[in-house]
Amino acid sequence: MRISEEIWPRPVAILTTISKEGRPNGMTVSFLMPISFEPKYVAVSVSPRRFSFQNLNEVREFGLNILEKSQRKLAEIFGTLSGREEDKFKIAGVKPIKSEAIRPPLIECPISLECEVVFMEEFGDHYLVIGKVLKEHVRKEEFEPLLHKSGDFFPEIKV
Numbered sequence: 001m002r003i004s005e006e007i008w009p010r011p012v013a014i015l016t017t018i019s020k021e022g023r024p025n026g027m028t029v030s031f032l033m034p035i036s037f038e039p040k041y042v043a044v045s046v047s048p049r050r051f052s053f054q055n056l057n058e059v060r061e062f063g064l065n066i067l068e069k070s071q072r073k074l075a076e077i078f079g080t081l082s083g084r085e086e087d088k089f090k091i092a093g094v095k096p097i098k099s100e101a102i103r104p105p106l107i108e109c110p111i112s113l114e115c116e117v118v119f120m121e122e123f124g125d126h127y128l129v130i131g132k133v134l135k136e137h138v139r140k141e142e143f144e145p146l147l148h149k150s151g152d153f154f155p156e157i158k159v
Protein backbone atom coordinates (compact mmCIF):
# COMPACT_ATOMS: atom_id res chain seq x y z
CA MET A 1 0.00 0.00 0.00
CA ARG A 2 1.30 3.47 -0.84
CA ILE A 3 1.67 5.98 1.99
CA SER A 4 -0.80 8.24 0.15
CA GLU A 5 -3.42 5.47 0.55
CA GLU A 6 -2.63 5.18 4.26
CA ILE A 7 -2.86 8.87 5.20
CA TRP A 8 -5.83 10.63 3.63
CA PRO A 9 -7.83 12.70 2.81
CA ARG A 10 -5.37 15.52 2.12
CA PRO A 11 -6.17 19.01 0.86
CA VAL A 12 -5.01 19.84 -2.64
CA ALA A 13 -3.06 22.92 -3.70
CA ILE A 14 -1.27 24.22 -6.76
CA LEU A 15 2.33 25.10 -6.01
CA THR A 16 3.34 27.96 -8.28
CA THR A 17 7.00 28.54 -9.14
CA ILE A 18 9.04 30.50 -11.67
CA SER A 19 12.26 29.81 -13.58
CA LYS A 20 15.22 32.17 -13.32
CA GLU A 21 14.31 33.39 -16.82
CA GLY A 22 10.85 34.31 -15.50
CA ARG A 23 8.69 31.51 -16.96
CA PRO A 24 5.97 30.58 -14.44
CA ASN A 25 4.75 27.05 -13.75
CA GLY A 26 2.36 25.31 -11.39
CA MET A 27 2.06 21.75 -10.11
CA THR A 28 -0.60 20.05 -8.02
CA VAL A 29 0.47 18.94 -4.53
CA SER A 30 -1.32 17.03 -1.79
CA PHE A 31 1.74 16.15 0.32
CA LEU A 32 1.42 19.36 2.31
CA MET A 33 0.98 20.48 5.90
CA PRO A 34 0.98 23.56 8.11
CA ILE A 35 3.88 23.48 10.61
CA SER A 36 3.84 26.72 12.63
CA PHE A 37 1.24 29.32 13.67
CA GLU A 38 3.49 32.33 14.26
CA PRO A 39 5.44 32.87 12.16
CA LYS A 40 3.51 30.80 9.64
CA TYR A 41 5.44 27.96 8.03
CA VAL A 42 4.17 25.31 5.60
CA ALA A 43 5.76 22.11 4.34
CA VAL A 44 5.32 20.44 0.96
CA SER A 45 6.96 17.35 -0.44
CA VAL A 46 8.19 17.60 -4.03
CA SER A 47 9.69 14.86 -6.17
CA PRO A 48 12.99 15.84 -7.82
CA ARG A 49 11.51 14.51 -11.09
CA ARG A 50 9.12 17.48 -11.27
CA PHE A 51 9.99 20.42 -13.47
CA SER A 52 8.81 22.56 -10.52
CA PHE A 53 11.72 21.15 -8.49
CA GLN A 54 14.14 22.73 -10.96
CA ASN A 55 12.33 26.06 -10.60
CA LEU A 56 12.46 25.84 -6.78
CA ASN A 57 16.23 25.37 -6.98
CA GLU A 58 16.58 28.38 -9.26
CA VAL A 59 14.13 30.74 -7.54
CA ARG A 60 13.56 29.79 -3.91
CA GLU A 61 10.01 31.08 -3.64
CA PHE A 62 6.60 29.53 -4.22
CA GLY A 63 2.90 30.24 -4.10
CA LEU A 64 0.62 27.73 -2.36
CA ASN A 65 -2.87 27.99 -3.82
CA ILE A 66 -5.45 25.98 -1.85
CA LEU A 67 -8.14 24.60 -4.15
CA GLU A 68 -11.86 24.16 -3.58
CA LYS A 69 -13.92 21.16 -4.66
CA SER A 70 -15.10 22.82 -7.88
CA GLN A 71 -11.45 23.19 -9.03
CA ARG A 72 -10.79 19.48 -9.60
CA LYS A 73 -10.17 20.00 -13.34
CA LEU A 74 -7.35 22.44 -12.49
CA ALA A 75 -5.81 19.89 -10.11
CA GLU A 76 -5.88 17.32 -12.90
CA ILE A 77 -4.31 19.61 -15.52
CA PHE A 78 -1.58 20.96 -13.20
CA GLY A 79 -1.03 17.48 -11.75
CA THR A 80 -0.64 15.46 -14.95
CA LEU A 81 1.06 17.74 -17.49
CA SER A 82 4.61 19.05 -17.06
CA GLY A 83 5.77 22.62 -17.39
CA ARG A 84 8.79 21.19 -19.23
CA GLU A 85 6.62 20.79 -22.33
CA GLU A 86 3.43 22.73 -21.68
CA ASP A 87 2.14 26.10 -20.58
CA LYS A 88 -0.41 24.76 -18.09
CA PHE A 89 -1.88 28.19 -17.37
CA LYS A 90 -2.81 28.50 -21.05
CA ILE A 91 -4.19 24.96 -21.26
CA ALA A 92 -6.26 25.41 -18.10
CA GLY A 93 -7.43 28.86 -19.19
CA VAL A 94 -6.09 30.35 -15.96
CA LYS A 95 -4.71 33.87 -15.77
CA PRO A 96 -1.66 34.04 -13.46
CA ILE A 97 -2.19 36.68 -10.73
CA LYS A 98 0.77 38.89 -9.80
CA SER A 99 2.11 38.22 -6.29
CA GLU A 100 3.13 40.96 -3.88
CA ALA A 101 6.13 39.49 -2.02
CA ILE A 102 7.45 36.77 -4.34
CA ARG A 103 8.22 36.32 -8.06
CA PRO A 104 6.00 33.28 -8.88
CA PRO A 105 2.41 34.21 -9.72
CA LEU A 106 -0.70 33.01 -7.89
CA ILE A 107 -3.89 31.30 -9.04
CA GLU A 108 -7.47 32.40 -8.32
CA CYS A 109 -8.68 30.10 -5.48
CA PRO A 110 -9.96 30.50 -1.89
CA ILE A 111 -6.55 30.96 -0.23
CA SER A 112 -3.08 31.74 -1.64
CA LEU A 113 0.08 31.88 0.45
CA GLU A 114 3.24 33.60 -0.80
CA CYS A 115 6.23 31.71 0.59
CA GLU A 116 10.00 31.89 0.73
CA VAL A 117 11.90 28.55 0.79
CA VAL A 118 13.80 28.28 4.08
CA PHE A 119 14.63 24.56 3.99
CA MET A 120 14.85 21.98 1.24
CA GLU A 121 16.24 18.50 1.87
CA GLU A 122 15.95 15.04 0.39
CA PHE A 123 13.73 12.53 2.24
CA GLY A 124 13.50 9.22 0.39
CA ASP A 125 12.10 9.79 -3.08
CA HIS A 126 10.93 13.38 -2.38
CA TYR A 127 12.35 16.63 -1.05
CA LEU A 128 10.82 18.25 2.02
CA VAL A 129 10.39 21.92 1.19
CA ILE A 130 9.57 24.31 4.02
CA GLY A 131 8.30 27.76 3.21
CA LYS A 132 7.92 30.83 5.42
CA VAL A 133 4.65 32.58 4.63
CA LEU A 134 5.43 36.18 3.66
CA LYS A 135 1.97 37.24 2.51
CA GLU A 136 -1.48 35.66 2.48
CA HIS A 137 -4.58 36.20 0.41
CA VAL A 138 -7.82 34.88 1.93
CA ARG A 139 -10.41 35.34 -0.79
CA LYS A 140 -12.95 32.99 0.85
CA GLU A 141 -13.04 31.80 4.45
CA GLU A 142 -15.86 29.28 3.99
CA PHE A 143 -15.35 26.76 1.22
CA GLU A 144 -15.43 23.04 0.48
CA PRO A 145 -11.80 21.97 0.03
CA LEU A 146 -10.77 19.65 -2.78
CA LEU A 147 -9.51 16.44 -1.17
CA HIS A 148 -7.17 13.77 -2.51
CA LYS A 149 -6.35 10.16 -1.74
CA SER A 150 -4.06 8.78 -4.42
CA GLY A 151 -3.67 8.85 -8.18
CA ASP A 152 -6.84 10.20 -9.76
CA PHE A 153 -9.02 9.50 -6.71
CA PHE A 154 -10.49 12.63 -5.11
CA PRO A 155 -12.82 11.30 -2.35
CA GLU A 156 -16.23 12.98 -2.06
CA ILE A 157 -16.18 13.74 1.65
CA LYS A 158 -18.42 16.47 3.04
CA VAL A 159 -16.55 18.65 5.57
Ligand SMILES: Cc1cc2nc3c(=O)[nH]c(=O)nc-3n(C[C@H](O)[C@H](O)[C@H](O)COP(=O)(O)O)c2cc1C
Binding pocket: 012, 025, 026, 027, 028, 029, 030, 031, 032, 045, 046, 047, 049, 050, 051, 052, 053, 075, 076, 078, 079, 080, 081, 082, 083, 084, 126, 148, 151
Ligand atom coordinates in the same frame (compact mmCIF):
# COMPACT_ATOMS: atom_id res chain seq x y z
C1 LIG B 1 -3.94 15.37 -6.81
C2 LIG B 1 -2.45 15.31 -7.08
C3 LIG B 1 -1.56 15.52 -6.04
C4 LIG B 1 -0.17 15.51 -6.27
N1 LIG B 1 0.68 15.72 -5.21
C5 LIG B 1 2.02 15.76 -5.44
C6 LIG B 1 2.92 16.06 -4.37
O1 LIG B 1 2.50 16.36 -3.25
N2 LIG B 1 4.25 16.05 -4.64
C7 LIG B 1 4.75 15.77 -5.89
O2 LIG B 1 5.98 15.77 -6.08
N3 LIG B 1 3.91 15.50 -6.93
C8 LIG B 1 2.56 15.51 -6.74
N4 LIG B 1 1.71 15.28 -7.79
C9 LIG B 1 2.25 15.07 -9.13
C10 LIG B 1 2.62 16.38 -9.86
O3 LIG B 1 1.62 17.36 -9.69
C11 LIG B 1 2.79 16.08 -11.38
O4 LIG B 1 3.85 15.17 -11.56
C12 LIG B 1 2.99 17.33 -12.22
O5 LIG B 1 2.76 16.97 -13.57
C13 LIG B 1 4.39 17.93 -12.09
O6 LIG B 1 4.43 19.08 -12.91
P1 LIG B 1 5.80 19.80 -13.33
O7 LIG B 1 6.68 18.77 -14.05
O8 LIG B 1 5.35 20.91 -14.25
O9 LIG B 1 6.44 20.31 -12.09
C14 LIG B 1 0.33 15.27 -7.58
C15 LIG B 1 -0.58 15.07 -8.64
C16 LIG B 1 -1.96 15.09 -8.39
C17 LIG B 1 -2.91 14.88 -9.54
